[in-house]
Amino acid sequence: MEPKAILPVSVVSPGDVARLKRALERHIELATAARLKTKAGVATETPKVGKVLAELANGYGCDLAKQEGQEALLKHLDTLLTKAPAVAMSFAADPSSLFMNKIVTWLRTNIHPMLLIKVGLQPSIAAGCTLRTTSKLYDFSLKNSLRDNKHLLIEGLHAKHEAPRA
Amino acid sequence: MFGKKKPVKSADQQLDEAAKMNAEHIFDDQFREELRNRGRLHFEKIIGENAMFLQQDLRLTTSQLNEYMKTEITKKLQEEFAKYEQSIMDAKNLAIDSIEKTNQVIEEQRQALSAELSAQLQAEKQQMIMRFEDDMAEIVNHYILAAIGNQIDLSDQLEYIIGELSANKEAIAEDVRRGA
Numbered sequence: 001m002e003p004k005a006i007l008p009v010s011v012v013s014p015g016d017v018a019r020l021k022r023a024l025e026r027h028i029e030l031a032t033a034a035r036l037k038t039k040a041g042v043a044t045e046t047p048k049v050g051k052v053l054a055e056l057a058n059g060y061g062c063d064l065a066k067q068e069g070q071e072a073l074l075k076h077l078d079t080l081l082t083k084a085p086a087v088a089m090s091f092a093a094d095p096s097s098l099f100m101n102k103i104v105t106w107l108r109t110n111i112h113p114m115l116l117i118k119v120g121l122q123p124s125i126a127a128g129c130t131l132r133t134t135s136k137l138y139d140f141s142l143k144n145s146l147r148d149n150k151h152l153l154i155e156g157l158h159a160k161h162e163a164p165r166a
Numbered sequence: 167m168f169g170k171k172k173p174v175k176s177a178d179q180q181l182d183e184a185a186k187m188n189a190e191h192i193f194d195d196q197f198r199e200e201l202r203n204r205g206r207l208h209f210e211k212i213i214g215e216n217a218m219f220l221q222q223d224l225r226l227t228t229s230q231l232n233e234y235m236k237t238e239i240t241k242k243l244q245e246e247f248a249k250y251e252q253s254i255m256d257a258k259n260l261a262i263d264s265i266e267k268t269n270q271v272i273e274e275q276r277q278a279l280s281a282e283l284s285a286q287l288q289a290e291k292q293q294m295i296m297r298f299e300d301d302m303a304e305i306v307n308h309y310i311l312a313a314i315g316n317q318i319d320l321s322d323q324l325e326y327i328i329g330e331l332s333a334n335k336e337a338i339a340e341d342v343r344r345g346a
Contacts, residue, residue, distance in 0.1 A: 085342045085343075087338075087342065091320060092315065092320070093320050095320055096321065099320055099321055102324060102328075103324075103327070103328075106328055106331065107331070110331075110332070111335070111338055111339045111342055112342050112343070115342065123315070126310075126311040126315030127315065127318040127323055127326075128327060128330070129323075129327050131331070133341035133342055133345055134341065134344070135345060136337075138330075138334055138337075140326075140327060140330035140331070142311065142315070142318075143307065143311055146306075146307040146310060146311070147303075147304075147307060150299075150300070150304075150306075150307065153302075153303050154302075154303065157299075
């Protein structure tokens with residue numbers, strides 16, 4: 001049975017997944033070397049697993065101490081890289097980790113549990129954000145809001161212009 | 167006179183000879199000339215009278231003919247003038263009708279053109295106002311973005327962003343499912 005996958009909130013983008021994959025591959029290499037040295041009678045330390053990688057392995061129910069667990073997680077990461085849905089979000093300023101954690105938590109809770117987010121910077125939107133899926137752009141920016149509500153400005157001007165006549 | 171006896175003539179012969187001698191004696195040249203003159207005068211008189219009658223008749227006929235010609239020509243001329251006048255009137259009416267129709271068409275075209283021009287001007291005016299309003303709104307937006315864009319902290323926007331994401335949750339989820 002496929003273990004219930006839980007992506008850590010610190011794994012945000014496909015770049016993060018690629019980094020984790022490289023870290024896992026490095027860990028597998030180190031673990032293999034350690035096993036061989038142990039077999040040869042050389043005392044070696046078991047390589048340490050990074051926090052995020054451990055969290056991810058835990059989420060997938062993979063035991064990184066075992067070769068099977070490592071290979072299973074590597075396979076999961078490959079699947080994530082190729083098949084996980086991704087969206088691109090742009091903000092006016094570089095978002096903090098805490099901010100992104102809340103956004104990612106909300107998206108994975110409400111949209112898709114494996115959703116990856118490519119974060120971008122777009123100062124021209126001033127505030128808010130834009131979200132681009134594979135087929136559509138959602139513009140929640142202040143710039144767009146002002147553009148959508150420009151009729152209020154024009155109506156206000158018209159009201160101001162007509163007021164003296166009355 | 168009685169020396170030589172002449173043959174005896176009959177009474178008739180004597181009478182004829184006497185008549186002949188008297189006739190020759192009565193109708194002598196002078197008498198004939200007079201008769202001829204009288205005849206000539208009488209003939210001339212008759213000729214003159216006839217000529218006068220003929221002249222009178224001719225004058226009368228000429229006068230009647232003139233009157234008739236005058237009447238006929240006048241009548242004919244009046245008829246022709248009436249026809250001519252009628253033709254002129256018809257042509258005039260036709261021309262007036264034509265001018266009125268042309269005027270009507272011109273007036274209709276003028277009104278249509280005026281309406282079209284007015285509509286185009288109105289549309290152009292509306293277009294210019296809309297462009298101006300759009301441009302003005304863009305300028306105001308740009309000013310607002312430039313003025314306060316850097317002043318808004320991203321963490322303060324979290325609630326707004328989550329709210330917008332929630333409002334579009336179904337659509338985003340659908341897009342992600344389709345794209346996955």
